[in-house]
Amino acid sequence: KNIRIGFPSEFLWGGATSANQCEGSYNVGGRGIGHIDLLPQGETRWSIMQGYLDSFEPKENLHYPSRHGIEFYKHYKEDISLLSEMGFKVFRMSISWSRIYPTGEEDTPNEEGLQFYENVFKECHKHGIEPLVTMTHYDIPLELVKKYNGWEGRKTLHCFKKYVSTIVKRYKGLVKYWLTFNEINCVTALPYTAAGVVLDKSKNRDTQIYTAVHHELVASAWAVKYVHESDFESKVGCMLAAGVSYPYRCAPEDIWLAYTTDRNKYFFSDVMSYGKYPNYKLREFGQMGFEIPFLENDEEVLKDNTVDFISFSYYSSHIVCADTDIIAEKAEGNVFPTLRNPYLKEKETAWKWQIDAQGLRTTLNMFYDRYHKPLFIVENGVGGIDNLDNGKVHDEYHEHYLREHIKAMKEAIVLDGVDLMGYTPWGCIDLVSASTGQMKKRYGFIYVDVDDNGNGTYKRYKKDSFYWYKKVIESNGEVL
Numbered sequence: 001k002n003i004r005i006g007f008p009s010e011f012l013w014g015g016a017t018s019a020n021q022c023e024g025s026y027n028v029g030g031r032g033i034g035h036i037d038l039l040p041q042g043e044t045r046w047s048i049m050q051g052y053l054d055s056f057e058p059k060e061n062l063h064y065p066s067r068h069g070i071e072f073y074k075h076y077k078e079d080i081s082l083l084s085e086m087g088f089k090v091f092r093m094s095i096s097w098s099r100i101y102p103t104g105e106e107d108t109p110n111e112e113g114l115q116f117y118e119n120v121f122k123e124c125h126k127h128g129i130e131p132l133v134t135m136t137h138y139d140i141p142l143e144l145v146k147k148y149n150g151w152e153g154r155k156t157l158h159c160f161k162k163y164v165s166t167i168v169k170r171y172k173g174l175v176k177y178w179l180t181f182n183e184i185n186c187v188t189a190l191p192y193t194a195a196g197v198v199l200d201k202s203k204n205r206d207t208q209i210y211t212a213v214h215h216e217l218v219a220s221a222w223a224v225k226y227v228h229e230s231d232f233e234s235k236v237g238c239m240l241a242a243g244v245s246y247p248y249r250c251a252p253e254d255i256w257l258a259y260t261t262d263r264n265k266y267f268f269s270d271v272m273s274y275g276k277y278p279n280y281k282l283r284e285f286g287q288m289g290f291e292i293p294f295l296e297n298d299e300e301v302l303k304d305n306t307v308d309f310i311s312f313s314y315y316s317s318h319i320v321c322a323d324t325d326i327i328a329e330k331a332e333g334n335v336f337p338t339l340r341n342p343y344l345k346e347k348e349t350a351w352k353w354q355i356d357a358q359g360l361r362t363t364l365n366m367f368y369d370r371y372h373k374p375l376f377i378v379e380n381g382v383g384g385i386d387n388l389d390n391g392k393v394h395d396e397y398h399e400h401y402l403r404e405h406i407k408a409m410k411e412a413i414v415l416d417g418v419d420l421m422g423y424t425p426w427g428c429i430d431l432v433s434a435s436t437g438q439m440k441k442r443y444g445f446i447y448v449d450v451d452d453n454g455n456g457t458y459k460r461y462k463k464d465s466f467y468w469y470k471k472v473i474e475s476n477g478e479v480l
C-alpha cells in the first residue's frame with residue numbers, strides 16, 4: 001500500500017490553453033469585447049497589463065492579437081482530434097465571459113456562445129477527453145471594466161455570479177473539473193490583466209488591488225458553491241502562479257524574504273482552501289490601514305465553500321535577496337521578478353526564463369504539506385522559436401524541458417507521496433503569448449502557421465514533440 005512505482009493509472013495527462021490566447025473570432029457569434037482585446041502587441045503591452053491604460057479605444061496602428069488568436073473557434077474539431085491523437089485524457093481551456101454575457105450585465109445569456117462551448121465539450125467527450133475549464137482566464141467583459149473598474153467594483157462580483165450559475169447549469173454532466181480564476185495571485189503584479197483594474201493615481205494602489213482581490217476570493221467561493229450544489233461529482237480547484245522562492249544567501253533576512261514571498265502567493269490558496277483570511281495577512285492589512293470590504297454574507301460564503309484541489313502553473317523557481325546593495329544579475333521569469341540562480345545547470349530559455357525542474361518537486365511538496373489536498377499542474381513548459389521546414393518542426397528543446405519536469409513530478413509522487421491528479425503543459429497547441437503578445441514564442445506540440453501580426457494560413461502541423469508526448473501518455477509516463 002505504501003509503495004508506488006509510477007504514475008497512478010487514472011493520472012490525467014493533457015495540455016492547457018485559454019480562450020483569450022486561442023479562440024479568436026472576437027466579433028463573431030454575438031461575443032462582446034473583452035478587456036483583453038485592448039491589449040496590443042508591442043511596447044505599451046506590459047504597462048497596460050500593470051494597470052496603466054489610457055483609453056478604452058483601440059489604436060489604429062496597433063495589432064491586438066487576442067482578436068484572432070489561433071482561431072480555435074473555427075478549428076476546434078480539428079484541434080481536439082489532434083489532441084486526442086496524442087492520447088489526451090484532459091484538455092484545459094477557458095470560457096470567454098463576454099461570449100456568454102457580452103457586456104456582463106444582460107438578463108439573458110447569448111445562446112450562440114453557450115452553444116459553442118457545448119459543442120466543444122461534446123467534441124472532447126466524443127474523443128474521451130475530459131474538459132478542465134477555467135471560468136476566467138484573464139478575461140472580463142470590457143463594459144465591466146469601463147463601468148466598475150473590473151474586479152474593484154462589487155457589481156462585477158454580482159455579474160460573475162450570474163455568469164457562473166449559467167455555465168455551471170448548462171454544462172452539468174459535460175464538465176467535471178473547474179478552475180475559478182487563472183493565476184489569481186498575479187493580480188498584485190498585473191492588475192489590469194488579472195482583474196481588469198485600471199490604476200487611479202488619486203487612489204491607494206494596494207487598496208484598489210486588495211479590494212479586487214477580496215471580490216475575486218468571494219466570487220471564487222460562490223463558484224465552488226454553485227458547482228457543488230449543481231453536481232456533487234464535479235470538482236473545483238483554485239489556480240496560482242507558483243514556483244518556490246529561494247533565498248539568494250543563507251542570511252536570515254533572505255530566508256525571511258523567501259518565506260514571505262511564497263506566503264504572499266499562498267495567501268490566495270490559504271483563503272480558498274481554509275475558508276478565511278490568515279492572521280499574517282490581517283496584520284499586514286492592519287498596518288497598511290486597509291479594511292477588507294466584507295459585505296452581505298462574504299465571511300460565511302468563504303468559510304463554507306473551499307476548493308477541492310489546488311492547481312498551479314510552474315515555469316521556474318525564483319530568487320530573492322533582502323540586500324539591495326548586492327548586485328546580483330536580474331533574470332526574466334513568469335510575472336514575478338527574480339535574480340539569476342548561478343546553481344542552475346540548464347541554459348535559460350530563448351526568452352531568458354530560468355529552468356529548474358528540481359524546483360517543481362519542491363513546489364509540489366510545499367503545496368501538499370500545506371494543504372493535504374490533491375494537486376494539479378495546469379501549466380508548465382518552455383516558449384521558444386520553432387521553424388517549420390517542409391511540414392516538420394524539430395523541437396527537441398520542448399521534449400527536454402518537459403521530460404525533466406515529468407521526472408520531478410514522478411519523484412514527488414513516488415518518493416514523496418504527493419497526490420497529483422494530472423498534468424496539462426501550457427500551450428499544447430501554439431498560441432499567443434500572454435506577456436509579449438507574440439506568436440513566435442511557441443510552447444506547443446502542434447505548430448500553427450500564424451505570425452506575430454496574425455498573418456498566415458492557420459494550418460496545423462505536428463511537431464516532433466507531438467510524437468514524443470504521445471508515447472509519454474501511452475506509457476503513462478514511463479517512456480520519456
Ligand code: BG6
Nearest residue numbers: 182183334383432433434435436
Ligand atoms: C501564465 C498564463 O502566466 O503563463 C498564461 O496563465 C501564459 O496565460 C503563460 O501564456 C506563459 O506565459 P507567456 O508570457 O510566455 O505566454
